[in-house]
Amino acid sequence: MTDHAVTAPPAGRTLASYIYDPKFRGLFFQALTLAIVLIVGWWIFDNTTENLRRANTASGYGFLSGRAGFDIGQTLIPYTSDSTYGRAILVGFLNTLLVAFLGIITATIIGFIIGIGRLSHNWLIAKLCTVYVEIFRNIPVLLIIFFWYKGVLGALPQVRESLELPFSSYLNNRGLAFPKPIWGDGAILIPIALVIGIVAALAIARWAKARQAATGQQFRTVSTGLALIVGLPVLAFFLAGMPLTFDYPVAGRFNLTGGGNIAPEFVALYLALSFYTASFIAETIRAGIKGVPKGQSEAAGALGLQPSKITRLVVVPQALRIIIPPLTSQYLNLTKNSSLGVAVGFPELVSTGGTTMNQTGQAVEVVSIWLVVYLSISIATSLFMNWFNAKMALVER
Amino acid sequence: MSTQEIGFVRADLLPPRPAPQRSGSAIGWIRANLLATPMDVVLTVLAVALLLWSVPGMLSWLFFEAVWSGENREACLTMAQGGVQPDSWNGACWAFVGDRFQQFMFGRYPIEERWRPILVTVMFIGLLAPILTPRLPYKGWNALALFVVFPILAFFLLHGGTFGLERVETPLWGGLMVTLILSFVGIAVSLPVGILLALGRKSDLPVIRLFCVTFIEVIRGVPLITVLFMANVMLPLFLPTGWTIDNFLRALVGVALFASAYMAEVVRGGLQAIPKGQYEGADSLGLSYWQKIRLIIMPQALKLVIPGIVNTFIGLFKDTSLVSIIGMFDLLGIVRLNFTDTDWITPVTPITGLIFAGFIFWLFCFGMSRYSAFMESHLETGHKR
Numbered sequence: 001m002t003d004h005a006v007t008a009p010p011a012g013r014t015l016a017s018y019i020y021d022p023k024f025r026g027l028f029f030q031a032l033t034l035a036i037v038l039i040v041g042w043w044i045f046d047n048t049t050e051n052l053r054r055a056n057t058a059s060g061y062g063f064l065s066g067r068a069g070f071d072i073g074q075t076l077i078p079y080t081s082d083s084t085y086g087r088a089i090l091v092g093f094l095n096t097l098l099v100a101f102l103g104i105i106t107a108t109i110i111g112f113i114i115g116i117g118r119l120s121h122n123w124l125i126a127k128l129c130t131v132y133v134e135i136f137r138n139i140p141v142l143l144i145i146f147f148w149y150k151g152v153l154g155a156l157p158q159v160r161e162s163l164e165l166p167f168s169s170y171l172n173n174r175g176l177a178f179p180k181p182i183w184g185d186g187a188i189l190i191p192i193a194l195v196i197g198i199v200a201a202l203a204i205a206r207w208a209k210a211r212q213a214a215t216g217q218q219f220r221t222v223s224t225g226l227a228l229i230v231g232l233p234v235l236a237f238f239l240a241g242m243p244l245t246f247d248y249p250v251a252g253r254f255n256l257t258g259g260g261n262i263a264p265e266f267v268a269l270y271l272a273l274s275f276y277t278a279s280f281i282a283e284t285i286r287a288g289i290k291g292v293p294k295g296q297s298e299a300a301g302a303l304g305l306q307p308s309k310i311t312r313l314v315v316v317p318q319a320l321r322i323i324i325p326p327l328t329s330q331y332l333n334l335t336k337n338s339s340l341g342v343a344v345g346f347p348e349l350v351s352t353g354g355t356t357m358n359q360t361g362q363a364v365e366v367v368s369i370w371l372v373v374y375l376s377i378s379i380a381t382s383l384f385m386n387w388f389n390a391k392m393a394l395v396e397r
Numbered sequence: 398m399s400t401q402e403i404g405f406v407r408a409d410l411l412p413p414r415p416a417p418q419r420s421g422s423a424i425g426w427i428r429a430n431l432l433a434t435p436m437d438v439v440l441t442v443l444a445v446a447l448l449l450w451s452v453p454g455m456l457s458w459l460f461f462e463a464v465w466s467g468e469n470r471e472a473c474l475t476m477a478q479g480g481v482q483p484d485s486w487n488g489a490c491w492a493f494v495g496d497r498f499q500q501f502m503f504g505r506y507p508i509e510e511r512w513r514p515i516l517v518t519v520m521f522i523g524l525l526a527p528i529l530t531p532r533l534p535y536k537g538w539n540a541l542a543l544f545v546v547f548p549i550l551a552f553f554l555l556h557g558g559t560f561g562l563e564r565v566e567t568p569l570w571g572g573l574m575v576t577l578i579l580s581f582v583g584i585a586v587s588l589p590v591g592i593l594l595a596l597g598r599k600s601d602l603p604v605i606r607l608f609c610v611t612f613i614e615v616i617r618g619v620p621l622i623t624v625l626f627m628a629n630v631m632l633p634l635f636l637p638t639g640w641t642i643d644n645f646l647r648a649l650v651g652v653a654l655f656a657s658a659y660m661a662e663v664v665r666g667g668l669q670a671i672p673k674g675q676y677e678g679a680d681s682l683g684l685s686y687w688q689k690i691r692l693i694i695m696p697q698a699l700k701l702v703i704p705g706i707v708n709t710f711i712g713l714f715k716d717t718s719l720v721s722i723i724g725m726f727d728l729l730g731i732v733r734l735n736f737t738d739t740d741w742i743t744p745v746t747p748i749t750g751l752i753f754a755g756f757i758f759w760l761f762c763f764g765m766s767r768y769s770a771f772m773e774s775h776l777e778t779g780h781k782r
Contacts, residue, residue, distance in 0.1 A: 047634070054638060120440070122430065123431060151747060160564075342622065350626070370626075378619075
């Protein structure tokens, strides 16, 4: 060691010594990259401002408070064509969240059933589920959206020949008309009761867990919790004097008036996203359950646990650790794929943003809004994932 | 120990069980696989009922009732709608697909010039088949021909304008041809760019790492359709006034950027699975950074992530259908274009066209996933227990 330590560095470094010095090379290449990126960025910025100036397009987000002037078929918040562009984009964003939320729930349910079905000992069920997965996984989601929109929903009858369904609902090629609930005075009690129910159920679950850890006594957490979550709002509904009336759709000569309406665009997008994503979720579930070593369930059986308890207490908690990360990325994919609503005219974020972009020419601003919204959703999800992974991670020595 | 109380000891013998069912026979197989438990019986009955309810109707719609030949929409309309079919008729209209097959394959590419895309396809298959067959030699030359020589030749053949070939502008391109070109270019660009991005993300140099992470995360965080809109609307803004950029090229740029970011993450997964000793071993042999990556790390890392790479290819192939939203006529776009064609406008045309397009997409994607499974088992060198 000492032999090397005493070798003094040469007084003046030659050029070659710089070229072969990893530290210097690293600095040089980073500086080079930075310079190229800055020059290209400046060039793009310069071209863009020049192009915008020639096209007489004002930059900035002032256009958001201008009058939109276009109608939106399905809105969650009040909106007319006199509303602002900002509100139109907000309506689109809420529609994106709506279809993503409903799609995630449905896709998860179908995906779980299909994924578990593929592992079934029943040959027929396993094969049917495999066929489902192999079909939907290998077809573009856009094609499935069109399939529902053109092929199935487009084949529904005209408005005048609407199919009559139970509960005064009508099905035709403009969507499903159904009695719209109108909440009267005192209806506010119901969501309050729901929140109280959920909080109480969570508190009881905590208490029951602590008690079981301390004394070994078990408590019927699930049924009590369900009773609280369902029972309290129902109780509130009756206490408030049943403040609910319906606005029924009425079949007129040419059109249905009144009631609520679910547009076929929404149904097509929702069904397509659910069926498509379900095939991926099914594979995730299957991989997760197969990823739990067989010794785990055998050991649980040797301890004398019933098959249902083996699944619930031993297999599922370990499978979840494998399933949750890819499942979250599937949820994220579904949310991003909801942007394909633009192809059938469902007014989600990209669709209302696209209309705004066409009307105002504010391409850079609208694209930046899209980027910010979708990136925020992604980042929020990955933060949640990191938290969840840290919580679920195997505690090792 | 000896004083421990024993809770339960069986004193009598259990009754003998019946002999096990023969598992070799068909009845044994049915009992074991379809009717093992009461729950299985219920499920089997439900599944059979579902099949009986759906399959005959589907088969008759797709094949027995379907119209296989015809000149125009009248072949696929009922008499009440002004056609030749009986009024209760409902079936697929394959005559429509047959009539428009050429268009679905080539778009509006001039008919007398269609030997050019066919020649390109033959060249492509001729170069792809040997590279996909593991036994054949000269993989390096083959890859060079496929990924460098072939694209240049294909561009001059398809686009024309030189060597006495008539010029065919990209708006005339369409159909499966465009889908395949977009996917091929996406794959050919995304693999090397994705590897570079993945290396950049794992790099020790903070500036390069920052750029790579930002690019990957931004592209992966947004839907492809916004990337395509961005390429479509903003690329012309980014270039100096007067420069124009072909619509087809814009879509290519969007698809390639998108695929590269996803590929980078797949490759990074492979890089992370390589033990540190491999890097250190390469360093101790005195290999340079690029020698280390090329000779030691990448061969192992890429082999590990073949399923992920092929999944990205499949995703890319399916995602190319999105270019129909920005006004290009890929396979799905050209099928949709024909829905409004007055020659073939019938109630069953859209669904027939969509089923045809879906089948083509399915064929390619399923083929890729089967090939990936084959490669995985072929390259298996015994690392798995």
